[in-house]
Amino acid sequence: xxxxxxxxxxxxxxxxxxxxxxxxxxxxxxxxxxxxxxxxxxxxxxxxxxxxxxxxxxxxxxxxxxxxxxxxxxxxxxxxxxxxxxxxxxxxxxxxxxxxxxxxxxxxxxxxxxxxxxxxxxxxxxxxxxxxxxxxxxxxxxxxxxxxxxxxxxxxxxxxxxxxxxxxxxxxxxxxxxxxxxxxxxxxxxxxxxxxxxxxxxxxxxxxxxxxxxxxxxxxxxxxxxxxxxxxxxxxxxxxxxxxxxxxxxxxxxxxxx
Amino acid sequence: xxxxxxxxxxxxxxxxxxxxxxxxxxxxxxxxxxxxxxxxxxxxxxxxxxxxxxxxxxxxxxxxxxxxxxxxxxxxxxxxxxxxxxxxxxxxxxxxxxxxxxxxxxxxxxxxxxxxxxxxxxxxxxxxxxxxxxxxxxxxxxxxxxxxxxxxxxxxxxxxxxxxxxxxxxxxxxxxxxxxxxxxxxxxxxxxxxxxxxxxxxxxxxxxxxxxxxxxx
Numbered sequence: 001x002x003x004x005x006x007x008x009x010x011x012x013x014x015x016x017x018x019x020x021x022x023x024x025x026x027x028x029x030x031x032x033x034x035x036x037x038x039x040x041x042x043x044x045x046x047x048x049x050x051x052x053x054x055x056x057x058x059x060x061x062x063x064x065x066x067x068x069x070x071x072x073x074x075x076x077x078x079x080x081x082x083x084x085x086x087x088x089x090x091x092x093x094x095x096x097x098x099x100x101x102x103x104x105x106x107x108x109x110x111x112x113x114x115x116x117x118x119x120x121x122x123x124x125x126x127x128x129x130x131x132x133x134x135x136x137x138x139x140x141x142x143x144x145x146x147x148x149x150x151x152x153x154x155x156x157x158x159x160x161x162x163x164x165x166x167x168x169x170x171x172x173x174x175x176x177x178x179x180x181x182x183x184x185x186x187x188x189x190x191x192x193x194x195x196x197x198x199x200x201x202x203x204x205x206x207x208x209x210x211x212x213x214x215x216x217x218x219x220x221x222x223x224x225x226x227x228x229x230x231x232x233x234x235x236x237x238x239x240x241x242x243x244x245x246x247x248x249x250x251x252x253x254x255x256x257x258x
Numbered sequence: 259x260x261x262x263x264x265x266x267x268x269x270x271x272x273x274x275x276x277x278x279x280x281x282x283x284x285x286x287x288x289x290x291x292x293x294x295x296x297x298x299x300x301x302x303x304x305x306x307x308x309x310x311x312x313x314x315x316x317x318x319x320x321x322x323x324x325x326x327x328x329x330x331x332x333x334x335x336x337x338x339x340x341x342x343x344x345x346x347x348x349x350x351x352x353x354x355x356x357x358x359x360x361x362x363x364x365x366x367x368x369x370x371x372x373x374x375x376x377x378x379x380x381x382x383x384x385x386x387x388x389x390x391x392x393x394x395x396x397x398x399x400x401x402x403x404x405x406x407x408x409x410x411x412x413x414x415x416x417x418x419x420x421x422x423x424x425x426x427x428x429x430x431x432x433x434x435x436x437x438x439x440x441x442x443x444x445x446x447x448x449x450x451x452x453x454x455x456x457x458x459x460x461x462x463x464x465x466x467x468x469x470x471x472x473x474x475x
Binding site: 081082112114115179180181182209215219220221223225226228230232244245247249253256 | 273348364
């Protein structure tokens with residue numbers, strides 16, 4: 001009796017996956033059948049499929065992944081129309097196959113945005129985010145010994161809000177979910193995490209302008225306030241950050257002396 | 259000047275302008291409704307209101323030009339931002355499940371906006387253009403408006419325009435405040451509800467006039 005309750009019941013799934021040989025290839029969907037255990041993560045299900053494909057002498061499906069602990073921001077995928085799948089505040093690597101049942105069909109697409117060109121299959125190039133950060137997502141300090149932890153006091157409310165914004169792992173689900181492929185939630189989180197802290201004040205104006213400027217240059221869309229980004233975000237970043245960035249940008253545009 | 263140009267060419271700057279002009283147009287709608295409500299007192303009351311407006315003389319033209327500018331900036335930027343947003347997505351998804359707060363109203367802003375624009379053009383051709391050309395047919399504006407609103411086709415066009423207006427405002431009002439950076443857990447929900455309330459009040463307000471007139475006649 002004990003053994004039957006712990007026995008893993010394998011499920012058969014029909015998966016349709018976007019395959020694209022390279023950046024200039026047209027690409028299209030291909031169907032596969034795969035057996036998965038409910039205990040597997042979504043990426044492990046893809047690993048199993050890849051092993052099967054390679055054993056058959058076919059090319060494996062390329063997809064991004066790294067830590068598989070939900071903190072690195074490398075995994076992506078739009079699963080049945082939802083970035084990172086159906087679980088709230090969960091990355092694809094932390095999504096488990098127990099969310100699916102035998103016979104289910106699953107459609108897997110890459111994050112879609114002109115600013116995130118497809119490298120191969122489900123792998124996208126998210127270096128546009130890196131360039132937005134390079135434009136102003138930093139504070140200028142001399143390197144050296146770490147400063148005293150409590151040398152600069154930060155009130156609890158501010159510290160909490162800054163930490164909430166800093167939870168962004170830069171995965172790009174906000175862009176994928178946005179009907180306009182806007183990078184507002186990402187950029188706003190990166191602007192906010194510094195704007196809320198004393199160390200971020202000196203460059204607050206130039207940062208808001210430079211990062212929004214770079215965001216526009218990368219070809220991301222503009223926000224039309226559907227808040228799909230917030231629902232898709234695996235780290236629960238709120239659109240309050242977008243309003244904060246809008247305020248910073250507006251103020252900086254008219255008052256900055258830089 | 260350079261900073262201003264950079265602001266106006268940035269996506270946030272353009273959206274800020276759209277929000278400001280949009281809120282300006284909401285103000286116009288409220289004033290317009292106040293004027294129309296005079297019809298509850300009959301055609302003569304509307305005529306009196308119209309004469310009052312005309313008594314402003316050249317100032318009225320300045321106000322009209324300002325109103326025209328609000329429309330042109332709002333619509334022009336809307337088309338520009340929408341084109342950029344379409345380009346930003348590129349290849350679309352085969353399957354898309356909405357999880358956030360996107361609604362029929364928020365997703366159809368372009369369509370409701372274009373329907374409103376068509377309605378506006380019909381509206382101008384009906385009343386403003388003949389007047390500008392000195393036509394006799396609109397000498398009695400009150401009677402002309404009542405005729406138009408109570409004719410079946412006129413009523414239908416009016417209701418289609420109002421529906422587009424209600425749908426547009428449903429998303430627009432709260433969205434404009436978010437764009438302007440007005441957001442706080444304490445009142446964001448309140449603002450969204452206020453946008454919904456405003457849409458309902460303006461829709462019911464405008465729609466009540468032809469319905470009242472039809473019952474009266």
